[in-house]
Amino acid sequence: MIRFVTIRLLRAVITVLAVMTFAFVVLRMSGDPAEVLLGPDVPQTVIDAFRKQWGLDAPLWQQYLSYIGAIFSGDFGLSMRDRSPAIQLVMERVPATLQLTIPALLLKLGIGIPAGVYAALHRDSAVDRGVIFLAILGFTIPSFVMGLVLVLIFAVTLGVLPSGGFGSWQHAILPAITISIGGIGILARFSRSAMTEVLGQPYIRTASAKGVKWRDVVRGHALPNAAVPIVTIVGFMVGSLIAGAVVVETIFSWPGIGRLLIVSVSNRDLAVVQCILLLIAAVMVVSNLIVDLLYGWLDPRLRA
Amino acid sequence: MANLVEIRDLRVAFDGVPVLHGVDLEVAPGEALGLVGESGCGKSVTWLAALGLLPSKASVTGRVQLGETDLTGAPQSALETVRGGRIAMIFQDPSSALNPVLKIGRQLCEALRLHRGLTGAAAKTEALRLMDLVGIPDARGRFRLYPHEFSGGQCQRLMIAMALAGEPDLLIADEPTTALDATIQAQILDLLARLRAEMNMATVFISHDLGAVAQVCERVCVMYAGRIVEQGSVGQLFEHPRHPYTRGLFDALPRLFGPRTALVPIPGTVPDPRNLPGGCAFQPRCAHAQPFCQSALPDLLPQRDGRKLACAYPLPERGQGGERQAAREGVFQ
Numbered sequence: 001m002i003r004f005v006t007i008r009l010l011r012a013v014i015t016v017l018a019v020m021t022f023a024f025v026v027l028r029m030s031g032d033p034a035e036v037l038l039g040p041d042v043p044q045t046v047i048d049a050f051r052k053q054w055g056l057d058a059p060l061w062q063q064y065l066s067y068i069g070a071i072f073s074g075d076f077g078l079s080m081r082d083r084s085p086a087i088q089l090v091m092e093r094v095p096a097t098l099q100l101t102i103p104a105l106l107l108k109l110g111i112g113i114p115a116g117v118y119a120a121l122h123r124d125s126a127v128d129r130g131v132i133f134l135a136i137l138g139f140t141i142p143s144f145v146m147g148l149v150l151v152l153i154f155a156v157t158l159g160v161l162p163s164g165g166f167g168s169w170q171h172a173i174l175p176a177i178t179i180s181i182g183g184i185g186i187l188a189r190f191s192r193s194a195m196t197e198v199l200g201q202p203y204i205r206t207a208s209a210k211g212v213k214w215r216d217v218v219r220g221h222a223l224p225n226a227a228v229p230i231v232t233i234v235g236f237m238v239g240s241l242i243a244g245a246v247v248v249e250t251i252f253s254w255p256g257i258g259r260l261l262i263v264s265v266s267n268r269d270l271a272v273v274q275c276i277l278l279l280i281a282a283v284m285v286v287s288n289l290i291v292d293l294l295y296g297w298l299d300p301r302l303r304a
Numbered sequence: 305m306a307n308l309v310e311i312r313d314l315r316v317a318f319d320g321v322p323v324l325h326g327v328d329l330e331v332a333p334g335e336a337l338g339l340v341g342e343s344g345c346g347k348s349v350t351w352l353a354a355l356g357l358l359p360s361k362a363s364v365t366g367r368v369q370l371g372e373t374d375l376t377g378a379p380q381s382a383l384e385t386v387r388g389g390r391i392a393m394i395f396q397d398p399s400s401a402l403n404p405v406l407k408i409g410r411q412l413c414e415a416l417r418l419h420r421g422l423t424g425a426a427a428k429t430e431a432l433r434l435m436d437l438v439g440i441p442d443a444r445g446r447f448r449l450y451p452h453e454f455s456g457g458q459c460q461r462l463m464i465a466m467a468l469a470g471e472p473d474l475l476i477a478d479e480p481t482t483a484l485d486a487t488i489q490a491q492i493l494d495l496l497a498r499l500r501a502e503m504n505m506a507t508v509f510i511s512h513d514l515g516a517v518a519q520v521c522e523r524v525c526v527m528y529a530g531r532i533v534e535q536g537s538v539g540q541l542f543e544h545p546r547h548p549y550t551r552g553l554f555d556a557l558p559r560l561f562g563p564r565t566a567l568v569p570i571p572g573t574v575p576d577p578r579n580l581p582g583g584c585a586f587q588p589r590c591a592h593a594q595p596f597c598q599s600a601l602p603d604l605l606p607q608r609d610g611r612k613l614a615c616a617y618p619l620p621e622r623g624q625g626g627e628r629q630a631a632r633e634g635v636f637q
């Protein structure tokens with residue numbers, strides 16, 4: 001067990017390091033923060049001074065090493081825009097994002113899994129076909145289209161919900177639903193196929209043959225087996241609690257991490273972007289870790 | 305003595321394709337009946353249908369009489385008490401027949417709770433006794449293990465223990481040894497024979513393995529393409545098969561004793577249920593077939609020596625000698 005956890009932790013650290021390196025390289029190669037931030041017409045001396053001030057004049061490998069070193073000593077750098085600590089800017093935005101993604105996650109779980117399980121239990125019925133159809137619709141329509149359609153219906157035509165902005169809980173409804181729809185579709189499809197597969201297994205027939213009521217066969221024998229693949233997908237969804245709202249936050253002008261990311265990327269605000277990517281990677285890695293541990297708990301065959 | 309189970313004119317179709325064409329079968333209390341035939345002839349479907357375990361796309365007609373109740377028309381709740389309680393069933397691949405995420409002890413105790421009302425310590429004691437009975441060493445220490453921590457043979461023993469939990473009157477063993485290697489097969493067969501004797505429980509033993517059937521059973525039914533074609537005591541059928549198909553099954557069997565003879569497989573393959581030949585279903589593969597066989601389906605009729613036979617031109621009765629062309633006795637008797 002200790003070995004298992006150690007290996008996973010090591011892998012997690014390596015993953016985070018890889019993400020950091022990747023972000024660092026891509027950001028440095030895709031544009032000069034000095035030019036973006038200062039504008040096109042500033043004299044070369046100003047640009048040079050700016051570069052020197054932010055350490056951008058050093059060779060790339062030196063910049064990289066000092067960046068990694070700083071992170072490990074808990075220093076995430078300053079925003080180039082207003083010199084406030086990047087970590088603070090990012091953390092301020094986390095609650096707003098979670099206000100959308102947590103309700104969205106609950107919707108995904110609460111609707112997607114029951115719909116998929118029900119469809120699997122009533123294979124080839126009208127309900128099953130309906131679920132498949134809606135699920136495909138749900139995850140093929142891009143979220144910006146879905147968001148605009150919902151705004152058109154509920155904000156513009158019916159006028160019952162705000163079309164964007166931040167403030168009351170009503171403001172969160174449309175963006176949260178928009179985020180959830182793709183995930184509901186994916187989870188419904190996935191739960192359906194996981195459950196269908198399990199229901200065809202010999203041990204389900206064994207349970208029926210020993211006289212277990214069908215309802216208890218489903219609850220006690222089928223669902224615990226179907227949980228293993230479903231948990232994988234749910235793990236991905238938990239992992240995207242921070243990153244999953246970028247597009248939707250932009251559509252609904254929601255002041256979360258996603259908006260901050262987009263603004264910071266276009267400004268080449270290196271420290272902030274790196275900090276966000278690090279946070280996203282950390283959340284994904286942690287949720288993967290939890291999923292790995294859950295696997296062992298759910299399926300004794302996977303215990304190390 | 306009244307029969308324990310009587311199956312009458314059992315017919316099963318999947319999506320409109322008939323795969324059982326009217327099976328009549330009875331099992332006497334305490335008897336050991338073998339059910340043999342090539343893959344796909346309907347051995348499993350017969351008993352899955354009897355217990356209502358087929359998927360809903362299967363349409364089942366006929367009667368399955370267990371005492372006073374007809375199982376084909378029975379409500380779910382009645383079937384649930386029969387399954388595992390009066391008729392238990394074990395299956396071919398024991399490793400996948402046990403639920404992989406539930407502890408063995410829990411799976412055993414579930415059956416004990418359902419059929420004997422045992423819970424808690426009483427259930428555990430009884431479960432341990434059953435594990436002992438089927439020959440699981442160190443039952444107490446292994447009560448909390450999962451199926452993957454047992455070997456295939458031990459999983460089948462556990463399946464048998466689970467089947468015994470409800471103290472059934474009839475155990476259907478559907479190819480219980482096919483997935484196991486030879487020495488383990490023999491042990492499981494011994495166990496089944498011993499348990500049947502000890503518990504006075506009737507057994508239906510479904511198998512491809514005629515040797516195993518001879519070892520365990522008293523009476524044999526031979527099935528072909530959804531019908532029973534010959535039925536009689538083990539002695540009758542093994543010493544003197546009369547249906548050319550039964551004979552073919554034996555000729556395809558290696559002999560341990562006696563002179564070495566070449567194995568003669570039955571030519572051709574089992575017909576597709578969607579595309580059955582006219583007349584007798586075995587006729588295209590039968591060395592004794594006559595033109596008549598293509599036009600009429602022989603009924604399963606009782607013979608002088610007590611066996612039942614469905615063949616228009618069966619192999620001659622004992623003592624009738626040689627390869628004399630048989631009369632069309634089967635049809636008219």
Ligand SMILES: Nc1ncnc2c1ncn2[C@@H]1O[C@H](COP(=O)(O)OP(=O)(O)OP(=O)(O)O)[C@@H](O)[C@H]1O
Nearest residue numbers: 318323341342343344345346347348349350359577
């Ligand atoms: N769930 C099902 N759906 C459709 N067809 C089925 C189903 N189960 C069985 N069949 C068909 O019914 C026929 C009889 O099958 P069955 O399983 O009873 O054969 P069997 O005699 O038990 O063969 P085996 O020795 O391979 O177990 C076969 O043609 C099979 O294809």
Ligand SMILES: [Mg+2]
Nearest residue numbers: 347348349478
């Ligand atoms: Mg079978």
